[in-house]
Amino acid sequence: MKKIFLIMIALSTIASFGQKQKQKQKQKQKTSVLKYPLTEKIPVTDDYFGIKVTDNYRWLEDDKSPKTMAWVKAQNVVTYGYLDLIPFRNSLKARVEKLWNYEKISAPFKEGNFTYFYKNNGLQNQSVLYRKDASGAEEIFLDPNTFSKDGTSSLGGVDFSKDGSKVAYGISVGGSDWRSVIIMDALSRKIIEDTIVDVKFSGISWKGNDGFYYSSYDKPEGSELSAKTDQHKLYFHKLGSKQKEDKVIYGLDEKRRYVSGAVSEDNKYLFISAANSTSGNELYMMDLGTKKPKLITIVTGFENDVDVIDNVDSKLYILTNLKAPNKRIVTATFKKPTPENWKDFIPETDQVLTPSIGSGYFFANYMKDAISNIKQYNYEGKLVREVELPGIGTAGGFNGKKEDKTLYYSFTNYTTPGTIYSFEPKAGTSALYQKPVLDFDGNDYESKQVFYTSKDGTKIPMIITHKKGVELNGKNPTILYGYGGFNVSLTPAFSIPNAVWLENGGVYAVPNLRGGGEYGKAWHDAGTKMQKQNVFDDFIAAAEYLIAEKYTSSDFLAIRGGSNGGLLVGATMTQRPDLMKVALPAVGVLDMLRYHTFTAGAGWGYDYGTANDSEEMFNYIYKYSPVQNVKTGAKYPATLVTTGDHDDRVVPAHSFKFAAELQAKQTGTNPTLIRIDVNAGHGAGKSVAALIQESVDIMSFTLFNMGIKELPSLKK
Missing domain, CATH: 3.40.50.1820 (Alpha/Beta hydrolase fold, catalytic domain)
Known part of the structure; x- marks a missing residue:
């Protein structure tokens, strides 16, 4: 009986194996x-x-x-x-x-009386924007997961007014570069105006608390997803007005494919970048303190990249690759902003420079064979220190307002998940802020x-x-x-x-x-x-x-x-x-x-x-x-x-x-x-x-x- 039972098991195993082989062959x-x-x-x-x-x-x-x-x-x-x-x-x-399912928290940033940060509990389709008040009480500020049922609508940028009382945020539907911009009272979280529509390739930069600059193209004929768009315009939207009343600041007569506007932190100047390609740009500025601001030329032509990254009163700090393929920071004045008047502030080196600014310092992020190396400078151009990083990899951040006492940066490499550190600019010390926990x-x-x-x-x-x-x-x-x-x-x-x-x-x-x-x-x-x-x-x-x-x-x-x-x-x-x-x-x-x-x-x-x-x-x-x-x-x-x-x-x-x-x-x-x-x-x-x-x-x-x-x- 035992022998028969063993034969039956063997036959069953052979049959099962044969079935699996047939399934594999079919597959x-x-x-x-x-x-x-x-x-x-x-x-x-x-x-x-x-x-x-x-x-x-x-x-x-x-x-x-x-x-x-x-x-x-x-x-x-x-x-x-x-x-x-x-x-x-x-x-x-x-x-x-399973590996993706861990909490992810961004570096915090201050706007008005609140501290904001993004958080994803692990598998949320979109990260949620939270905020804390002075007492530490936490609440959800914006949850993009509520924008659509399938998670295909996302947050396309969030920009606060100068005092943090108002906010404009973009929404992208289905991954398109076209955005709608919602304007909201940040304190009450109530929408206060009609939606700004048909915005594309644009940041939002507030002029005080009264309005903001944004960029877009005229809606193209035919499909908005494929038709050609090549005349970008910079607009100003004044709160309380309709979008159709928004004034074109630049790009009405000048045909440029990429135009952007940025207001200086002190609210004194508007800087306008205009380009026809992804490399090389013209740069202009306006004095916002005058009743009828005039367009002032800093650089014309498209041979080089140039950007005003900060100012102290009328002194401008400009990042450029003009006569500096690896980039340098130069200074100029509002009255004499053109290249012949530039003076080296952080000269070019044999490594590529990407700067950030915060807490009253410049942070020069240099790449040495694609690896980060950070140097801290004061506003006199003096080297303060080389920032000690947690390891060999990519560091990013060190951004903030001039009055911020603490800055934050992220560090990552191919085997280290993105980790956030706080940084005390005066002491030059780093501390672990948020380390992800994953398997x-x-x-x-x-x-x-x-x-x-x-x-x-x-x-x-x-x-x-x-x-x-x-x-x-x-x-x-x-x-x-x-x-x-x-x-x-x-x-x-x-x-x-x-x-x-x-x-x-x-x-x-x-x-x-x-x-x-x-x-x-x-x-x-x-x-x-x-x-x-x-x-x-x-x-x-x-x-x-x-x-x-x-x-x-x-x-x-x-x-x-x-x-x-x-x-x-x-x-x-x-x-x-x-x-x-x-x-x-x-x-x-x-x-x-x-x-x-x-x-x-x-x-x-x-x-x-x-x-x-x-x-x-x-x-x-x-x-x-x-x-x-x-x-x-x-x-x-x-x-x-x-x-x-x-x-x-x-x-x-x-x-x-x-x-x-x-x-x-x-x-x-x-x-x-x-x-x-x-x-x-x-x-x-x-x-x-x-x-x-x-x-x-x-x-x-x-x-x-x-x-x-x-x-x-x-x-x-």
């Missing part, structure tokens, strides 16, 4: 043979300097079209159908949620900086992070993340999804590519226009370094980047599809022949140039533009394109067309999917729930296509 068939939605080709041909370029998917640029909406829905059905079959996806989500021990991991050689011999820094004791056997799942543009510096910062990646034996590598701001204007310029290929070469060389040093191999390498970094991924995967297993271009600028025809895209011309500039510029861009360089019959890596249907900065048509080209032309079984978030934009204000799901989907897709079957973190 493999479903994920390896994908049937993509049919994307209709409707050719539109453009002539660039005698070269005809056909765009088969121009119709996908119409975001209002029912046909485009149907395409989006159909693509998402295929994408989520694929993701649903990944066996560890739900377990991975549970782990990310991750950064001591188990290490980061190191290496310098590798790019194609033309340039040395490029890269920080590589992984679990201590990792075996360099070429089989470690690796994410290579990059940006390389717009003077943006990638400095060490903690991320929950990256922490989960590291837990699972992953390697995370971030090179500081040319085009960024890590080494000043020269480094930025070396990755722009007809030197843009340098950025792609730097990224390719980073991948080759990781492979040569056996951190990973082409079978376990994923490349990732967003926005300009999405372009980086798109160009790299079309130039070297053999180099990586997975490609993850997010909200990417991928159709380089047409990027400048959408929303404010023409303002990116400093970095890219445009296809209309010259025949030489067209030929250069055409050679690397991802949409135009997908080749029929090429074997591209497993690709997950991500975007949002409300992205009005890099319109989703870029991603739509790139995905359509890949699906139509590539060969092999590697999936090419596009994941399109609904009611989401370029990234800012995205709900925590959406951020978690997106990160889980990207990580699951990546690991699954690397052949990873079991995740160490899920054994916890």
Whole structure:
């Protein structure tokens, strides 16, 4: 009897095993043979300097079209159908949620008689703005989670009047850059005026307590999410008046793509920045103490960046890269503000300067190979001290009003969650203010900086992070993340999804590519226009370094980047599809022949140039533009394109067309999917729930296509 029982168990086990094998085979068939939605080709041909370029998917640029909406829905059905079959996806989500679920508190700031701070209890979709009175009594001031049921409406900036009695705050719906501005009595928390609408790319700067300056474009014809906007205007809204009565301060006659206004802390001056691109600006000022303020020129032309960062009476403190690629602070006077009258206050050094001001001091944040180094100066330009930081990483903050006695700063790196410290400027001492408590021990991991050689011999820094004791056997799942543009510096910062990646034996590598701001204007310029290929070469060389040093191999390498970094991924995967297993271009600028025809895209011309500039510029861009360089019959890596249907900065048509080209032309079984978030934009204000799901989907897709079957973190 016992023998029969054992035979039955054995047969049952064999049957069960066979069933599991059939399920695995069925799953493999479903994920390896994908049937993509049919994307209709409707050719539109453009002539660039005698070269005809056909765009088969121009119709996908119409975001209002029912046909485009149907395409989006159909693509998402295929994408989520694929993701649903990944066996560890739900377990991975549970782990990310668990790690994400810790209290996060911002540095406090004072407005009027209250101290304000942001707090998220862990998984709230949007952080809540709280305040305390002098007695320490705490209350919710603004809760963005009440703006919409699904968490897709977010707070787009909060600005208080000079005495803190009034506040104007922006609301973004569905991730769009367009804002509505609500004006409220800060004491009673009652709305006191009609909503200001159609505000875009704008801060709010109060003139006393009577009104504020803001910037926007005229509402474009056609879709507000994709139509071109290129004449920015600065307005003044006087409390008690209607928006239609708001006076244009600058931009009515002058055509500028980006205009902003900032009132000095002492309420004496208005400083106006005007630019046509994301680099270089003109600078003007007005004396607000006169009845009819006149526009006074500080700098004209767009060759350099210049900004008034503070003043003491009529003495101006100006940050600029004019004759100083790594930036310097100079002084001038209201009566003689132009460059020939400038005097060095904090001279340029061999490290890039980013200053902040608070408590009557200047804090010079220098970058040494993308690592923070803080020096404190007084208003006579004398070095007070070098601020001792908690470790090697990224420090930010040291901002405040002149009368503030205590300042705050944050510190983070790839293995240290963002931690807030208080700082006493007179004594120069730091104290721990808020340390997050989460289920991750950064001591188990290490980061190191290496310098590798790019194609033309340039040395490029890269920080590589992984679990201590990792075996360099070429089989470690690796994410290579990059940006390389717009003077943006990638400095060490903690991320929950990256922490989960590291837990699972992953390697995370971030090179500081040319085009960024890590080494000043020269480094930025070396990755722009007809030197843009340098950025792609730097990224390719980073991948080759990781492979040569056996951190990973082409079978376990994923490349990732967003926005300009999405372009980086798109160009790299079309130039070297053999180099990586997975490609993850997010909200990417991928159709380089047409990027400048959408929303404010023409303002990116400093970095890219445009296809209309010259025949030489067209030929250069055409050679690397991802949409135009997908080749029929090429074997591209497993690709997950991500975007949002409300992205009005890099319109989703870029991603739509790139995905359509890949699906139509590539060969092999590697999936090419596009994941399109609904009611989401370029990234800012995205709900925590959406951020978690997106990160889980990207990580699951990546690991699954690397052949990873079991995740160490899920054994916890």
